[in-house]
Amino acid sequence: MQDSKRSIFAWAFYDWANSAFATTVMAGFFPVFFSAYWAVGSSSQQGTFYLGVANSLGSLIVALLAPFLGAIADWGSYKKRLLAFFALLGSVMTASLYVLQLGNWPMAVLFYSLAVVGFSGANTFYDALLPFVASEKKVDYVSSLGYSLGYIGGGLLFLVNVLMYLNPSWFGFSNQESAIKACFVIVGIWWVVFTLPLLLFVKEEKPQQALRVGQAVRKGLRITIKTVRSFKQLKTIALFLVAYWLYIDGVDTIIRMAVNYGTSLNFPSESLIIALLITQFVAFPSALLYSAFGHKIGVKKALLVAIGAYTVIAILGYFMTKPLHFYLLAVIIGLFQGGIQALSRSYYTRLIPKQRSAEFFGFFNMLGKFAAIIGPLLMGVVTLLTGNVRSGIVSLVALFAIGFILLRRVDEQKGQKEIEAFLKQQ
Secondary structure (H helix, E strand, O other), X not given: OOOOHHXXXXXXXXXXXXXXXXXXXXXXXXXXXXHHHHOOOOOHHHHHHHHHHHHHHHHHHHHHHXXXXXHHHHHHOOHXXXXXXXXXXXXHHHXXXXXXXXXXXXXXXXXXXHHHHHHHHHHHHHHHOHHHHOOOOOHHHHHHHHHXXXXXXXXXXXXXXXXXXXXXXXXXXXXXXXXXXXXXHHHHHHHHHOOHHHXXXXXXXXXXXXXXXXXXXHHHHHHHHHHHHHOOOOHHHHHHHHHHHHHHHHHHHHHHHHHHHHHHOOOOHHHHHHHHHHHHHHHHHHHHHHHHHHHHHOXXXXXXXHHHHHHHHHHXXXXXXXXXXXXXXXXXXXXXXXXXXXXXXXXXXXXXOHHHHHHHHHHHHHHHHHOOOHHHHHHHHHHHHHOOHHHHHHOOHHHHHHHHHHHHOOOHHHHHHHHHHHHHOO
């Protein structure tokens, strides 16, 4: 049932569940522990390469499968079951990192890649349930609530995990190594426990003619191919997806490259961790406040404002000279990060047919996984050509500018007419 408080909070708590992986594992401890423990004895270049493979492999697998899996979920009513499968895969693989010993980088790459597959795969079906949980009137608030709970949940657990790392004896651990390994287990348990409300209380509407698994697979493959071809007809959705790919690429690049950028400026590692925590806790209330802002001025306008803000962030990054500047920039990022992510997701629900949500969110999440490809490459090339990492961060302005221009051209009413014509042909 749409707009049920129990369903809304049960759905939103999945963000609380999986954000523990995004903060503690992806952004926090896995990169550091991988280099220092599992890839010990390898050169820094080899360690970076192995880590790059681990990050890219899982995302690439899900990016390629997401539209196909989404189509299967739509025609077979398998959204919750597939979400449960991928969430369990991610949580088990994360907790299993505990058993890996010193120098075992191949298994660390494998386990982490599978955890990323679980994380990314479950998100496709999580997003696809949004139109069934919230009406168009509440979809912006509900999407923002999810991100907001994700930031506070992930941030709180990450804070505890940082304390475990810095003071292992407080928690009964003999050293930092055992404390970090325990963090991976805690994240896996956290992920499973807070997925349960969604599985118990969110109702998935079944299609009029729900298909069996084999039928859904065949139907899903045909529909995916047909939908790819039909983007020539669904020009509004295609235009939004290109705009989204560009500006979210810039956003993700800033998120992923912030620590590396701060390191290049010789900021201490403690400052980088503090900045990450600042962003998490500022983003918690800001995601909800930005939803209200979007309701007041219009979601599309709010997205354009957020893209403009990220343009300013990229420019301000050029002038950073000390950790205080990094903290202030972390605050600004926190103000807009949740808003631009949540409103992009909810705005997309206005452009797609509800009964095909998983399929179309498959494409949305596919571009999300392919994001942060152009941005890091652009930063790297510009930095290499100019010899100045500051020029690299400013180069991201191009992604925001083009994304801004394309988003302005998106017309919701035109998009609805295209959808109606598209569905009549199915």
